[in-house]
Amino acid sequence: MDSNKKCFVISPIGLPGSDIRERADNALDYIIEPALKELSIEAHRADRLLDPGLITDQMISAILNYDLCIADLSGHNPNVFYELAIAQAAERPVVLMKLAGEFIPFDVKDYRIIEYDLKPISMKTDRWIPVLKEQINRVLAPGYKPPKLLNGRITSKSDGFRSFLINARSEEFGDPPRYHEVVQQARQYCCLMGVSLKVWAASDDGRRVLQDLAARRVPVKVLIMDTENPGLDAMINSDLPFEDLQTVKRQTRQMAAYFQSIAAENPSFEMRQM
Numbered sequence: 001m002d003s004n005k006k007c008f009v010i011s012p013i014g015l016p017g018s019d020i021r022e023r024a025d026n027a028l029d030y031i032i033e034p035a036l037k038e039l040s041i042e043a044h045r046a047d048r049l050l051d052p053g054l055i056t057d058q059m060i061s062a063i064l065n066y067d068l069c070i071a072d073l074s075g076h077n078p079n080v081f082y083e084l085a086i087a088q089a090a091e092r093p094v095v096l097m098k099l100a101g102e103f104i105p106f107d108v109k110d111y112r113i114i115e116y117d118l119k120p121i122s123m124k125t126d127r128w129i130p131v132l133k134e135q136i137n138r139v140l141a142p143g144y145k146p147p148k149l150l151n152g153r154i155t156s157k158s159d160g161f162r163s164f165l166i167n168a169r170s171e172e173f174g175d176p177p178r179y180h181e182v183v184q185q186a187r188q189y190c191c192l193m194g195v196s197l198k199v200w201a202a203s204d205d206g207r208r209v210l211q212d213l214a215a216r217r218v219p220v221k222v223l224i225m226d227t228e229n230p231g232l233d234a235m236i237n238s239d240l241p242f243e244d245l246q247t248v249k250r251q252t253r254q255m256a257a258y259f260q261s262i263a264a265e266n267p268s269f270e271m272r273q274m
Helices: 019-038 055-065 078-088 122-123 130-138 161-167 179-182 204-215 244-267
Strands: 005-010 041-045 068-072 093-097 113-117 190-194 221-222 267-274
Touching: 005 019, 005 078, 019 068, 019 093, 019 122, 019 130, 041 122, 055 078, 068 078, 068 130, 078 093, 093 130, 113 130, 113 179, 122 161, 122 221, 204 221, 204 244, 221 244
Parallel strands: 005 041, 005 068, 068 093, 093 113, 190 221, 221 267
Antiparallel strands: none
16 A cells, blocks of 8 residues: 555544543554554544644544545534545545444445454454445455445525526436436326427337327327427527538428327327417
8 A cells, every 4th residue: 555545533532531532542553543544545534634724624524535534423423424425525545333222213224334343352353444444455455446325416496496497407306207218107188299200219118108198098188389389499409519501390290290290190199389
């Protein structure tokens, strides 16, 4: 390992002389620091940051810039979970630890966690040092990729919900259902409308789903733009590829013929142009 590597230890600290401080120091002194030292990595905890300035600023900078973090979730300290959230949101390599027997919170229960103990025999035999080293090597391996919790970026909602909808990426709302799958579930009626509705001819799924609705006698109404409608130009985004007016008109004519052919075969199918 590179001797210049650094690890920020996210840990409950507590007041000097408290049981929390004693437990945190034991985990640091007998497990975390020895494991990191054998890998030539420096260990840094918030209370041991020596640079002048705000500890919070230094802590966040360490989380974002050090090579990895080790988070000890023992005791369910809120500061620990706050700092862990920053590390995971920033997609930093993180190794999780906790005292054996403690409850695992729901939000992190599916992550790999080292469950250690501070029994004298464990500390005497260095039981947890190789276990921690293995996890450190894993998160620092060249091919390791931290979980992408935010799918690439965060869109601020401070400018209002409309701004969020305009600027947000589609993946921030989850995987969208396919149109055909949604329409397939229609039971009483189905209404489709749009400029060209070209997605319905993109594969065999479109005709198959519409014919299935007809077979089940589910009324289908389609409203599609007329290519001579003066409002058509204002309803397309010319900045997108293949979204110029003439291309959209050609697609709309093709789709009108597509829906008319289905309507001619099925009395429960109605197609109109606006």
